[in-house]
Amino acid sequence: MPCVAISGFLTCWIKNGNYNTMYFRLDEYGYPYLLFSIVALFLWLEATAYYIHTMLHIPFFYKTLHKHHHRYLNQQLEVHEIN
Numbered sequence: 001m002p003c004v005a006i007s008g009f010l011t012c013w014i015k016n017g018n019y020n021t022m023y024f025r026l027d028e029y030g031y032p033y034l035l036f037s038i039v040a041l042f043l044w045l046e047a048t049a050y051y052i053h054t055m056l057h058i059p060f061f062y063k064t065l066h067k068h069h070h071r072y073l074n075q076q077l078e079v080h081e082i083n
C-alpha cells in the first residue's frame, strides 16, 4: 500500500508541474539521451533489486520480512515441478 500512495503522490507532483526529470518531447534531449536513459534505468532497477534483495537476507530482515517471500516462491516452484 505505501507504494501506491508514493506513486500517486509522485504522479500528482509531476502533473502539477513541480520539479522532475521527465520529458515528453523527444526533441528536448534527442535519441542519444533516450537510449542512455533506457540503459541507465535498466541498470538502476537491476542494481537496486539486487542490493535490496541481498539486504533482505540479513538474518533479522529475513526472519521478520523476507521468509514469506521465499515460502511463496518455493510453493510456486513445487507447482511447476508437478506440472
Ligand SMILES: [Zn+2]
Pocket: 053, 056, 057, 066, 070
Ligand atoms: Zn531472497
